[in-house]
Amino acid sequence: MREVPCANCGAAPVHHYPTASYAPFLLDRVFGIQPESLGERLGAADLARTQRATLWLFRCILGCFPLGRRFLGYRGRARTILAACPECGFLGPAAELAETDIGNLYRDYRSPGYNADRIRYEPEYAALAPVIGRHGQEVRERLSHVDGFLGPILDCEGIRTVLDWGGGDGSFIPVRLRNRAVTVLDLCEDARPPSPYRFTATLAPGEGFDYIQLCHVLEHLRYPRKELEGILCHLNPGGYLYLEVPYERTPEDLEGLRRGDPRVHHLIHEHLNLYDETSLAALGRSLGLRLEACARVKLECGYASVQTVSAVFQVAGRLGTRAE
Numbered sequence: 001m002r003e004v005p006c007a008n009c010g011a012a013p014v015h016h017y018p019t020a021s022y023a024p025f026l027l028d029r030v031f032g033i034q035p036e037s038l039g040e041r042l043g044a045a046d047l048a049r050t051q052r053a054t055l056w057l058f059r060c061i062l063g064c065f066p067l068g069r070r071f072l073g074y075r076g077r078a079r080t081i082l083a084a085c086p087e088c089g090f091l092g093p094a095a096e097l098a099e100t101d102i103g104n105l106y107r108d109y110r111s112p113g114y115n116a117d118r119i120r121y122e123p124e125y126a127a128l129a130p131v132i133g134r135h136g137q138e139v140r141e142r143l144s145h146v147d148g149f150l151g152p153i154l155d156c157e158g159i160r161t162v163l164d165w166g167g168g169d170g171s172f173i174p175v176r177l178r179n180r181a182v183t184v185l186d187l188c189e190d191a192r193p194p195s196p197y198r199f200t201a202t203l204a205p206g207e208g209f210d211y212i213q214l215c216h217v218l219e220h221l222r223y224p225r226k227e228l229e230g231i232l233c234h235l236n237p238g239g240y241l242y243l244e245v246p247y248e249r250t251p252e253d254l255e256g257l258r259r260g261d262p263r264v265h266h267l268i269h270e271h272l273n274l275y276d277e278t279s280l281a282a283l284g285r286s287l288g289l290r291l292e293a294c295a296r297v298k299l300e301c302g303y304a305s306v307q308t309v310s311a312v313f314q315v316a317g318r319l320g321t322r323a324e
């Protein structure tokens with residue numbers, strides 16, 4: 001495989017290891033590939049009649065038990081290459097994925113259609129779909145964290161304009177900034193309840209903001225650095241950038257993946273990338289921003305206990321001095 005720079009910090013070259021695979025849901029949504037379940041495979045085997053009858057009987061017997069039904073429903077994954085950056089530790093897919101491919105993965109994100117597609121491959125997602133990103137305790141915990149984290153750092157008096165990039169319905173805008181001129185940019189047409197915020201799918205070229213946040217967005221992007229570079233054109237001089245991503249593996253797992261340890265595996269699903277404090281800080285710094293604070297915290301979301309990594313950066317200049 002040719003040498004490529006890190007999609008997160010731009011350092012070159014990344015290491016490639018055969019330790020990643022695409023989940024069946026992603027294979028279907030992005031590539032239009034529908035992996036057979038074990039049950040379907042047994043039914044489709046090109047065999048003599050007696051052998052086919054034996055397999056059919058085997059399938060019927062398994063189908064009588066919950067564990068057997070789970071076994072029959074199992075769908076294979078497709079192996080692919082993991083890219084690991086030796087500079088910042090970022091981990092993500094090595095394969096080129098076009099914007100349209102990724103668009104297929106997230107179209108109608110978390111809408112009933114998306115949930116139904118996903119539950120077809122992952123029955124366990126049915127319990128999570130109604131609460132993820134919406135559970136009262138999750139909203140409270142995340143807001144309390146972000147307000148506490150940003151409070152000592154932001155010059156709140158100087159911030160007049162706020163952009164929540166990929167912000168859905170705008171639930172996670174810090175409470176202390178809600179009475180500013182808030183814009184929520186998202187492609188999801190149905191995530192717009194009555195709200196004091198302005199919702200849009202695009203920004204005008206010269207539009208600038210004093211505070212921009214990307215919460216739980218970067219892990220979904222194939223090229224986070226390139227995307228963020230475009231977003232920073234909209235950050236005013238002296239403005240702040242707040243980034244928040246999930247922390248999904250143990251430090252030992254992340255180290256194993258960075259070394260190409262064959263015992264550790266990255267299942268590429270809704271989240272393409274794995275972050276930690278070092279890689280998140282490196283992303284902003286590589287684009288010329290000054291890191292103000294970075295931390296990993298544990299949050300109790302009601303339905304699960306999760307960890308997130310938060311980083312806040314400031315761009316050079318003074319708030320309120322952008323040329324109109």
Ligand SMILES: [Zn+2]
Binds near residue numbers: 009010011086089090
């Ligand atoms: Zn890197």
